[in-house]
Amino acid sequence: MVTCGGSRTSLSLRFAYHSDHFRSTMSDSIVLFGPPGAGKGTQASRISSLTGKPQVSTGDMLRAAVASGSELGSEAKGYMEAGLLVPDEVIIGLISERLQEPDAVSGLLLDGYPRTIAQAEALAEVEGVSAVISIEVPDEAVVERIVGRRMDPETGMIYHIRFNPPPTEISARVVQRKDDTEDTVRNRLSAYYEQTAPLADWYEQRGVLVRIDGNRSIEEVGSAIEVVIASLGD
Numbered sequence: 073m074v075t076c077g078g079s080r081t082s083l084s085l086r087f088a089y090h091s092d093h094f095r096s097t098m099s100d101s102i103v104l105f106g107p108p109g110a111g112k113g114t115q116a117s118r119i120s121s122l123t124g125k126p127q128v129s130t131g132d133m134l135r136a137a138v139a140s141g142s143e144l145g146s147e148a149k150g151y152m153e154a155g156l157l158v159p160d161e162v163i164i165g166l167i168s169e170r171l172q173e174p175d176a177v178s179g180l181l182l183d184g185y186p187r188t189i190a191q192a193e194a195l196a197e198v199e200g201v202s203a204v205i206s207i208e209v210p211d212e213a214v215v216e217r218i219v220g221r222r223m224d225p226e227t228g229m230i231y232h233i234r235f236n237p238p239p240t241e242i243s244a245r246v247v248q249r250k251d252d253t254e255d256t257v258r259n260r261l262s263a264y265y266e267q268t269a270p271l272a273d274w275y276e277q278r279g280v281l282v283r284i285d286g287n288r289s290i291e292e293v294g295s296a297i298e299v300v301i302a303s304l305g306d
């Protein structure tokens with residue numbers, strides 16, 4: 073009986089705590105949400121300079137860990153190459169540490185995190201979220217965008233073999249991400265629908281989800297996002 077009463081109290085405290093974390097302040101984080109290939113990374117640097125919030129991509133952090141051969145990297149590598157999500161306990165720890173860094177004090181611009189309800193719950197325990205910008209793109213456009221995506225390893229610039237071809241002088245050195253093949257993209261899309269897409273409703277219920285049509289030019293999507301960012305200051 074005592075235990076039951078105790079847990080009810082802590083549940084309501086938890087709720088109060090959570091709702092505080094969905095009341096928008098300028099120091100809260102912003103989440104970029106959407107399927108792989110939606111353009112989250114492309115839009116992130118612009119939003120980061122608009123808001124001053126450092127861009128944090130869990131995909132980039134994991135790729136750096138794989139390249140460095142760290143323990144985290146060897147744990148994540150197999151999941152990433154198969155197009156599966158890395159387990160929550162690995163990724164939650166990574167972001168919790170990142171949030172302790174001094175530059176996280178005004179919030180982060182999160183690209184690719186959270187991707188499960190468990191990750192969103194863990195984030196809500198430690199950080200406020202003022203907006204979740206959902207960039208929406210149909211599946212076939214996602215596949216076409218990702219399979220044609222190439223990166224210049226020297227500058228980090230992203231190109232597309234059809235929509236934004238690399239200049240001739242660098243076309244010989246561009247590389248394709250290991251998980252950007254058609255089979256892996258289909259797995260990444262399945263993981264998105266099964267584990268990540270339900271988060272849109274979760275955030276919608278908390279009043280912070282904003283949907284943007286991502287099936288437009290980079291500039292048009294960018295302008296739509298700017299309107300959202302400007303409204304956060306109101």
Ligand code: AMP
Pocket residue numbers: 108130131132134151152153155156157158159163183184185186187191251260
């Ligand atoms: P991205 O660069 O965001 O497309 O991420 C590349 C891969 O990293 C994903 O397919 C996952 O295997 C892994 N990954 C990135 N972010 C997360 C996350 N928040 N949760 C689980 N796995 C992730």
